[in-house]
Amino acid sequence: MEPTKELNELLTSTCEWLRGTGPENDIVLSSRIRLARNLSGYAFSERLEEARQRQLLDEVEKAVVSLPMLKDSYFFDYKNLKDLDMQFLLERHLISREHAADQGERGLAVSRNEVISIMVLEEDHLRVQVLQSGLNLIEAWRLVDKVDSALDKRLSYSFHESLGYLTACPTNVGTGLRASCMVHLAGLMMTKQVNKILQALSKLNLTARGFFGEGTQASGNFFQFSNQMTLGQAEEEIVDGLDRVMRQVIEHEKEARSHLVEKRRAKLEDQIWRAVGALKSARLMSSAETLGLLSLMRLGVDVGFIKNLSKKNLNALFLYMQPAHLQKLSSVTLKTAERDYKRAELLRTRLKDVELV
Amino acid sequence: MICNACGQNEATIHLTEIMNNQMVEVHLCESCAEQKGSDFKTHFDFNKLLASLSDIGVTGRDEAGEKLTCKTCSMSYEDFGRTGRLGCADCYRFFERVLTPLLKRVQRELRHVGKVPAKATGEMKWSVELRDLHERLKKCIAAETFEEAAQIRDRIHQLEERVKKSDKKQK
Ligand SMILES: [Zn+2]
Ligand SMILES: [Zn+2]
Numbered sequence: 001m002e003p004t005k006e007l008n009e010l011l012t013s014t015c016e017w018l019r020g021t022g023p024e025n026d027i028v029l030s031s032r033i034r035l036a037r038n039l040s041g042y043a044f045s046e047r048l049e050e051a052r053q054r055q056l057l058d059e060v061e062k063a064v065v066s067l068p069m070l071k072d073s074y075f076f077d078y079k080n081l082k083d084l085d086m087q088f089l090l091e092r093h094l095i096s097r098e099h100a101a102d103q104g105e106r107g108l109a110v111s112r113n114e115v116i117s118i119m120v121l122e123e124d125h126l127r128v129q130v131l132q133s134g135l136n137l138i139e140a141w142r143l144v145d146k147v148d149s150a151l152d153k154r155l156s157y158s159f160h161e162s163l164g165y166l167t168a169c170p171t172n173v174g175t176g177l178r179a180s181c182m183v184h185l186a187g188l189m190m191t192k193q194v195n196k197i198l199q200a201l202s203k204l205n206l207t208a209r210g211f212f213g214e215g216t217q218a219s220g221n222f223f224q225f226s227n228q229m230t231l232g233q234a235e236e237e238i239v240d241g242l243d244r245v246m247r248q249v250i251e252h253e254k255e256a257r258s259h260l261v262e263k264r265r266a267k268l269e270d271q272i273w274r275a276v277g278a279l280k281s282a283r284l285m286s287s288a289e290t291l292g293l294l295s296l297m298r299l300g301v302d303v304g305f306i307k308n309l310s311k312k313n314l315n316a317l318f319l320y321m322q323p324a325h326l327q328k329l330s331s332v333t334l335k336t337a338e339r340d341y342k343r344a345e346l347l348r349t350r351l352k353d354v355e356l357v
Numbered sequence: 358m359i360c361n362a363c364g365q366n367e368a369t370i371h372l373t374e375i376m377n378n379q380m381v382e383v384h385l386c387e388s389c390a391e392q393k394g395s396d397f398k399t400h401f402d403f404n405k406l407l408a409s410l411s412d413i414g415v416t417g418r419d420e421a422g423e424k425l426t427c428k429t430c431s432m433s434y435e436d437f438g439r440t441g442r443l444g445c446a447d448c449y450r451f452f453e454r455v456l457t458p459l460l461k462r463v464q465r466e467l468r469h470v471g472k473v474p475a476k477a478t479g480e481m482k483w484s485v486e487l488r489d490l491h492e493r494l495k496k497c498i499a500a501e502t503f504e505e506a507a508q509i510r511d512r513i514h515q516l517e518e519r520v521k522k523s524d525k526k527q528k
Contacts, residue, residue: 040446043430047444123442149475157474158446161484163460164469166449168442170460173449174469195380205465210374232466 006074007085011328015092015114015131017182018319020311022134026302027250029182029211029222029315032093033140033239034129035148036167036176038158044168045104045121053105053121060120063154064109069147070116078106084333087324093131095119116147123168124176126151135246137179141239164231174231179242182211183249186221186299187256190268194223197249204245205229220291225249261303272300273356280351284337285344290321308353320346360386403441406459415458427451487516 017030042048042056057077064070078086086100094110099122107120119127128151130144158166164174172178188194198208211222225246227238260268275296279285294317300306301314319325321343327334330342360368366386374381407417417425417434425434428451432444437452449456460467470492473485490513497506 038446043445044443046440046442047430047432145472148472152474152476156476159474159477160446160449160469162468163449164471165474166446170441170443170456171463173460174464175471198379229463229465231460231464231469234471236471 003074003076003080003085006076007088007328009112010074010092010110010114011088011325013112013114014312014316015094015319016133017093017131018312018315019133020315022132022136024250025134025311027183027185027253028135028246029133029184030093031132031135031137031140031179031181032129033137033144033177033179034127035144036124036165036172036178037126037128037148037151038166038168039125040156040158042125045123045125046168048121050104056125057105057107057120060118060126060155061107061109063151064118066154067147067150069150070109070111073109073111073116076108076110078108084324084327088328091319091322091324096122096127098123099127116143118147118151124172135181135243135250137181137239137243137246141179141235145235171228172230174229175233175235175238177230177235177238178226179239180224180226181242181246182222182224183246183253184222184295184298185249185253186295187253187260189221190260191256193252193256197252201225201245204241206242206245220295222291222295257299257303268303269305272296272305276300276306276351276354277356279347280354280356281348282344284340285321285347286340287321287323287343290343290347291318294318294321306354308355309351313350317347317350320350358384360384360389362386362389404438406462407438407455410455410458410462413458415455417455419454425452425454487513490516 017032022028022030038044039056039059042052045053048056061075061077064073064075076085076089081089086095089095089108090097090100092114094114094117095108096119099106099108099119102122105121109116109118109120111117115131117129117131119129128144128148130140130147132140132143160166165176167173167176185194185197188197201208205228206225207228209224209226211220211224225242227242230238233241275293279290279293279297294314297306297309298314301309301311320329323334323339326339326342326346329346334342358368360366361384363386366388368384368386372383372385374383417438419425426432427444427448429447430444432448434452434455437443437448437455443449443452457467468488469485470489477485490509494506494509494513497503497509
């Protein structure tokens with residue numbers, strides 16, 4: 001029984017990280033906090049027999065649906081999902097690449113507004129995460145803490161007196177908390193200052209990754225910053241630490257943008273309008289090229305060059321241009337070359353109101 | 358431009374990667390890029406980390422020279438080195454000899470501060486709170502905020518009394 005209806009509902013709704021609201025949303029797309037939790041009495045996911053995995057999945061599903069705050073949520077059992085569905089959830093940042101690729105029993109609970117999601121049987125039994133639009137780490141922590149406490153009443157977490165919450169990987173032990181912000185640093189990239197920022201981050205025990213694309217690959221000037229350490233610091237402190245650094249990064253990015261607008265305006269205008277021109281007229285568009293051009297377009301909207309394009313509609317393009325979304329929207333399976341054609345078509349249609357001036 | 362990975366084919370794919378918080382340009386041919394995409398892991402290299410620990414005399418063996426293994430889930434030290442993942446909660450106990458220096462390298466401290474499950478036994482909760490309180494007390498004394506320090510001391514006494522009582526009950 002494929003959950004087609006539920007997936008289609010997701011397809012037509014705006015997911016949280018693309019709403020384009022929230023503080024500092026011109027630079028910070030979204031804030032996320034996830035907690036790694038394991039249940040006592042079960043081996044960690046990778047070493048758990050399939051029958052026990054099933055048991056755990058059922059136990060968690062029961063606990064999740066009984067939570068008032070997750071009453072109307074979707075619960076996906078992966079044995080009912082196709083590869084394309086999994087890719088689709090991955091593109092919406094509801095699940096991790098690892099969770100999509102793993103074998104064995106797995107599941108996912110998602111609240112209707114896609115703010116709360118719980119991966120079941122990822123590397124850890126539970127990965128509870130909350131997403132917020134813009135820079136909103138404090139609120140994300142408040143909410144994920146609440147969900148976690150509610151689950152804690154119904155499940156028995158694996159906890160060690162001095163090491164805290166036990167996790168499959170020792171890099172997550174303690175709080176099991178990973179806080180991250182997805183940022184668009186187009187200004188710092190163009191002024192070639194990103195490496196300076198990244199180096200400063202490592203001194204503060206923060207890590208940077210590319211946000212779109214595989215693994216560590218950075219594309220379209222999007223980055224994900226997160227805390228590295230999980231043991232020895234309370235949750236609020238970790239969250240607060242990242243929040244403070246993010247505010248500084250935002251300041252630097254703002255400075256870089258106004259420098260570009262004031263001192264290198266012609267060059268900037270040229271780059272942005274060329275991107276718009278390509279997006280509005282190309283017949284074949286790869287996802288990598290699209291990402292780079294959309295990044296420029298986003299900058300154009302943020303600095304006020306481009307009118308008639310709402311943040312929400314712009315953000316939707318980042319989602320819809322990805323392979324699984326593109327195929328779900330057109331209800332057909334497409335090969336790479338066909339996708340490039342469809343993608344170009346989608347961009348032209350959706351950007352038709354943006355005028356070339 | 359020649360592929361960075363195989364050094365033979367023409368590079369057609371140009372990536373920007375972040376390695377150790379540093380942006381690096383990588384140029385790959387199509388087949389190398391494909392390979393990279395499939396086996397790429399973002400986690401860090403545990404084998405390397407464990408090897409660096411053996412330089413300071415930490416090995417995957419106990420005092421008797423036996424290889425460390427988890428008696429509960431039978432995870433071996435090699436498995437752990439290869440995947441960087443432990444097999445079960447008890448692995449933390451069986452691999453303690455290696456995990457302690459490893460955690461020292463990758464984490465801030467060796468002791469958890471922060472949230473505690475509601476179901477953690479009363480004592481466990483108290484001991485975590487007690488530790489927090491002692492730390493705060495130290496800070497207060499250093500900062501000479503004596504009023505707060507006095508309050509913290511009261512709470513410590515209170516908790517210690519409770520721990521004593523529950524110890525008696527258990528006996
Ligand atoms: Zn090659
Ligand atoms: Zn074990």
